[in-house]
Amino acid sequence: MNLTLEKVNQDNIRACVKLEVAELQKDFIAKNVNTIAWAYVDPNFTPYAILDGETVIGLLAIEDVPENEDYDRYWIPRFMIGEQYQGKGYGKQAMHAAIDLLSAKPDCQRIRLSVWPENPGAIEFYQKVGFTLTDELLEDELVMDYYIQQP
Secondary structure, three states: OOOOEEOOOOOHHHHHHHOOOOOOHHOOOOHHHHHHHHHHOOOEEEEEEEEOOOOOEEEEEEEEEEOHHHHOOOEEEEEEEHHOOOOHHHHHHHHHHHHHHHHHHOOOOOOEEEEEOOOOOHHHHHHHHHOOOEEEEEEOOEEEEEEOOOO
């Protein structure tokens, strides 16, 4: 496995758009084309292709919101692994790559994401990676935090 993250670009956009999650997961995540389009209007939102070698196996987005408090600045608002690549360890490696990317920023105290309460598989996955549930809700989704440095 040679996993890397690469900003979505002309070379990988078609492969990113073609990827889909399993049928049972489709209600919990935006389509990849929507994730990529969001970046067009929000300069704080950056989509990344997740690659194994030259094969696109997933998509994630990072959001850096400089006007937020430091603890609330860095988010992973989208994360998906294509259905045919799930269950092979890609998810955990890709999430750790995203954490490494964000934690390299000197002011990164924590990384945040949100998840639907009706998606226990995702909650369990994020907890195994090291995220913890908070008491916060964001648009009916549970907020989870990964601490880089204690506040």
